[in-house]
Amino acid sequence: MTAKMKAAIFVAPGRIELAEKPIPAVGATDALVRITTTTICGTDVHILKGEYPVAKGLTVGHEPVGVIEKLGSGVSGYTEGQRVIAGAICPSFTSYACQDGVPSQDGAYLVASGQCGAHGYKATAGWRFGNIIDGTQAEYVLVPDAQANLAPVPDGLTDEQVLMCPDIMSTGFKGAENANIKIGDVVVVFAQGPIGLCATAGARLLGASLIIGVDGNDHRLGIAKQLGADVTLNFNHCDVIAEVMKLTGGRGADSAIEALGTQATFESALRVLKPGGTLSSLGVYSSDLSIPIGAFAAGLGDHTIRTALCPGGKERMRRLMRVIESGRLDLGLLVTHRYKLDDIVAAYEMFSHQRDGVLKVAIKPH
Ligand SMILES: [Zn+2]
Numbered sequence: 001m002t003a004k005m006k007a008a009i010f011v012a013p014g015r016i017e018l019a020e021k022p023i024p025a026v027g028a029t030d031a032l033v034r035i036t037t038t039t040i041c042g043t044d045v046h047i048l049k050g051e052y053p054v055a056k057g058l059t060v061g062h063e064p065v066g067v068i069e070k071l072g073s074g075v076s077g078y079t080e081g082q083r084v085i086a087g088a089i090c091p092s093f094t095s096y097a098c099q100d101g102v103p104s105q106d107g108a109y110l111v112a113s114g115q116c117g118a119h120g121y122k123a124t125a126g127w128r129f130g131n132i133i134d135g136t137q138a139e140y141v142l143v144p145d146a147q148a149n150l151a152p153v154p155d156g157l158t159d160e161q162v163l164m165c166p167d168i169m170s171t172g173f174k175g176a177e178n179a180n181i182k183i184g185d186v187v188v189v190f191a192q193g194p195i196g197l198c199a200t201a202g203a204r205l206l207g208a209s210l211i212i213g214v215d216g217n218d219h220r221l222g223i224a225k226q227l228g229a230d231v232t233l234n235f236n237h238c239d240v241i242a243e244v245m246k247l248t249g250g251r252g253a254d255s256a257i258e259a260l261g262t263q264a265t266f267e268s269a270l271r272v273l274k275p276g277g278t279l280s281s282l283g284v285y286s287s288d289l290s291i292p293i294g295a296f297a298a299g300l301g302d303h304t305i306r307t308a309l310c311p312g313g314k315e316r317m318r319r320l321m322r323v324i325e326s327g328r329l330d331l332g333l334l335v336t337h338r339y340k341l342d343d344i345v346a347a348y349e350m351f352s353h354q355r356d357g358v359l360k361v362a363i364k365p366h
Helices: 044-047 115-119 165-178 193-205 218-227 240-245 263-271 314-325 341-352
Strands: 004-012 016-020 031-039 065-071 081-085 141-144 150-152 186-190 209-214 231-234 253-258 275-283 304-308 334-340 362-366
Touching: 004 341, 016 044, 016 253, 016 341, 031 081, 031 275, 044 115, 044 231, 044 341, 081 165, 081 314, 081 341, 150 314, 165 193, 165 231, 165 275, 186 193, 186 263, 193 218, 209 218, 218 231, 231 240, 253 263, 263 275, 341 362
Parallel strands: 186 209, 186 253, 209 231, 253 275, 275 304, 334 362
Antiparallel strands: 004 016, 031 065, 031 141, 031 362, 065 081, 081 150
């Protein structure tokens, strides 16, 4: 008889529900991790609403914090019972895409001997948990290519302290890294949800001298100040582009980070830039974008536009946990609500409507 576990699965648009599933069998390169804490991401809300399609019955969630329950026969250097995290993005680290420096776009495992298998690139397919394979909102999750993806949690760090590492912190920091920030730069961060907040924190760590956080929610702007924003602008009460130009003496920002995924924020991010500036985009867009030709200097402005998917892998996770362990940054204040896995439907309801000042929820199976 196969042992069973509880898991939150996608049933149909509007329905993510708790179900019983078999505890997965562990292959040679896998690790079975018993989840102690996970969370709900904005992307999961897109899945809930049917805006991002996943297979019916798939376990959702992509942020694992837990304990190694069982190691595959080919995985070494870890011990069962060890506390670990894994990135939301779990690449194989064996494909051409991985060796080409873009492991998040890894498609090696999708088709054994087809297009993807032939060259190993597939946009966004390094994201496996809760997308291609069963995810983390469950009692157990199977971590694929565990040797490359399991990252031991340093003693002394709590689950909630490292809960942002798998996705939010990695993504937000990537936005700052892609923004080409140099010491002394002016950086504008559009949207101060959890990812934008981490981008703001990342911009501070990279040495920006003026960080301007933009959002329509004063509570979130308050958190932005705590995490590194020098100035906050509520777009409901001011003309953000005019304010940025005023704050920079008409020069414009060196970099703008877009952390929402709408035409309005993308366009504003381009409009605040100096000629030669960098737009770093993190948003997930659901319709075609248009580029304002004036702000784009008709294509002659030496602008850089970069996009990214969250980086994964154990080295990325190790570095992020090190930032927390060293006291450079505390993201604990992003965890505003806590739920049992049994109550995950209520957690989705609250999180998806952004009630009660919620930023992130911690979900605990036990
Ligand atoms: Zn996510």
